[in-house]
Amino acid sequence: MSLPSLETTPIPGLVVVRLDRRDDDRGFFKENWQREKMLAIGLPDFGPVQNNVSFNSDRGVTRGIHTEPWDKFVSLATGRIFGAWVDMREGETFGATFSLEMDTSVAVFVPRGVGNSYQTLEDATAYTYLVNEHWRPGIAYPALALSDPTVAIEWPIPLTEAIISEKDQHNPSLDPGTAIPARKVLVLGAGGQLGRAFAEAFPAADTRTRSELDVTDAAAVADFPWHDYGVVLNAAAYTAVDVAETAEGRVAAWAANVTGPATLAGLARQHGFTLVHFSSDYVFDGTAGLEPGHLEDEALSPLGVYGQSKAAGDVAVGLAPRHYVLRTSWVIGDGKNFVRTMQSLAEKGVSPSVVDDQVGRLTFTGELVRATQHLLDSDAPFGTYHLSNGGPAMSWREIAQAVFERSGRSADDVSGTSTAAYAEGVLAQGNPFAPRPLNSALSLDKIRATGFEPEDALVALDRYLA
Structure with a gap:
């Protein structure tokens, strides 16, 4: 397997990784996370400790925008998504956005303090992510309304037609007063x-x-x-x-x-x-x-x-x-x-x-x-x-x-x-x-x-x- 490639984005620390996916008539194989190769292309040695999978049965499921207090490495096991990210950290890039369509050959490293969201573009999409801190019960973290006009994310499937949780329908608008300070x-x-x-x-x-x-x-x-x-x-x-x-x-x-x-x-x-x-x-x-x-x-x-x-x-x-x-x-x-x-x-x-x-x-x-x-x-x-x-x-x-x-x-x-x-x-x-x-x-x-x-x-x- 060859080295993946890395692409920077307008959000500092948020990078896109193009994985080396090998396809044949049986399906595909990829090294979804290979530490030595990821460090070689410039990813931080962020030390993942937990792997989560979010399976989405239907096209149009939309989750986020969530700003969990850990770094994430997100990718797909099956399906396609539209991913969107918002910088929620204090500083010049507060409110900056980035989005792209992802299939199983693409991964994104999301630094803590950056809001993460996605919308499934196919049925049976399995969204997987590594994090470098264990989930803790009762943890609170900032969230942002999917329809916030300030960041104006252009969702491929209109939010009026999307499948959104009750909680995510009531997330607040972007507020500089709630910007996440640096550690x-x-x-x-x-x-x-x-x-x-x-x-x-x-x-x-x-x-x-x-x-x-x-x-x-x-x-x-x-x-x-x-x-x-x-x-x-x-x-x-x-x-x-x-x-x-x-x-x-x-x-x-x-x-x-x-x-x-x-x-x-x-x-x-x-x-x-x-x-x-x-x-x-x-x-x-x-x-x-x-x-x-x-x-x-x-x-x-x-x-x-x-x-x-x-x-x-x-x-x-x-x-x-x-x-x-x-x-x-x-x-x-x-x-x-x-x-x-x-x-x-x-x-x-x-x-x-x-x-x-x-x-x-x-x-x-x-x-x-x-x-x-x-x-x-x-x-x-x-x-x-x-x-x-x-x-x-x-x-x-x-x-x-x-x-x-x-x-x-x-x-x-x-x-x-x-x-x-x-x-x-x-x-x-x-x-x-x-x-x-x-x-x-x-x-x-x-x-x-x-x-x-x-x-x-x-x-x-x-x-x-x-």
């Missing part, structure tokens, strides 16, 4: 520096701190309306790298960094939202070369508990059909962080000793927000991307020296030490210390290939300190 954005981990950056950048988003929604709490997850969301940004994480090496910290790290993301991946499969998850350079052992740095497909090789939990979380999120994993390094945002600490020491006249054998790049939260927005807006291929600010890789000492110079101090006021020496001091005080990757530089080639150019880290540092 919302949800920011998890809104109390952290990355979560706060997303909350500021997405003012219309719903935000939840861990105390407001703990995704490791089965009851809280079950009660939350996940089907209302089109994008979930998971900025929640356990980031106490050293404390993760303790018995208590290990449990907390795995709960937040593995159980939470795995739960979200399952919810993404169930409800069809895009899951954006943020990971870490700590999933690697730091032995890659500085150029180009760690690659997205490099084997995971975490050194400590924190890195192990983040690596397991990456694997779990990868099971979501629509996902982006953004691995990042050395995050700087609104709150306590390395740059603010060095700035404070410079202002107080302190001359610190900073490790000089760990190398990487700063990532400002604004850059993570910008990259996330780019991936979503550009419909970049789903998968894992590395993201940091650009410019040459630097050691922690070199970054501290850059902060000191911008704070009116000399770079010579920052001395160097090794990671091993620093760890020895921490352990001598009875505190836990996690192993660190010595090279945290991430290759940025993959995200650059999508059209995103990371801003130089020192340029971003200047703005941050100002």
Whole structure:
């Protein structure tokens, strides 16, 4: 069987699929839905979970216009129809229509928010459709009058002669006040520096701190309306790298960094939202070369508990059909962080000793927000991307020296030490210390290939300190 073909329509996301139907003297055969081929021609991987068949005994049966809260892939097993669709979503194309006659060689993908209707043109017509959410009793959805003069659908069989249900005879007229809003954005981990950056950048988003929604709490997850969301940004994480090496910290790290993301991946499969998850350079052992740095497909090789939990979380999120994993390094945002600490020491006249054998790049939260927005807006291929600010890789000492110079101090006021020496001091005080990757530089080639150019880290540092 050859590939089907795809045709766009005036309604965004609504597409016509011409199927490869093989006919002979016995009848016909077709691949009505073949996932690999459908993705190859550009259909979304919408994850159907239910197949329905509506059998219509008579010519002239007319159903709709219904706007169910799920995506649909409609086709025919027998007969012919006149199909008509109306965009009921908020936006410039609200009220736009499209119609065509369909036989068993034609299918149509209908995105949620688009009203769907049809009229049978032959007796014994079997209308079949895949949907990506299970039907739920009591569900309400917008409908539109078949005779609405605003959309003015030209039904082949006059509605006065058609067979229409009592309910569909009383559907309302088109009303912009009832336009279906886009599915919302949800920011998890809104109390952290990355979560706060997303909350500021997405003012219309719903935000939840861990105390407001703990995704490791089965009851809280079950009660939350996940089907209302089109994008979930998971900025929640356990980031106490050293404390993760303790018995208590290990449990907390795995709960937040593995159980939470795995739960979200399952919810993404169930409800069809895009899951954006943020990971870490700590999933690697730091032995890659500085150029180009760690690659997205490099084997995971975490050194400590924190890195192990983040690596397991990456694997779990990868099971979501629509996902982006953004691995990042050395995050700087609104709150306590390395740059603010060095700035404070410079202002107080302190001359610190900073490790000089760990190398990487700063990532400002604004850059993570910008990259996330780019991936979503550009419909970049789903998968894992590395993201940091650009410019040459630097050691922690070199970054501290850059902060000191911008704070009116000399770079010579920052001395160097090794990671091993620093760890020895921490352990001598009875505190836990996690192993660190010595090279945290991430290759940025993959995200650059999508059209995103990371801003130089020192340029971003200047703005941050100002």
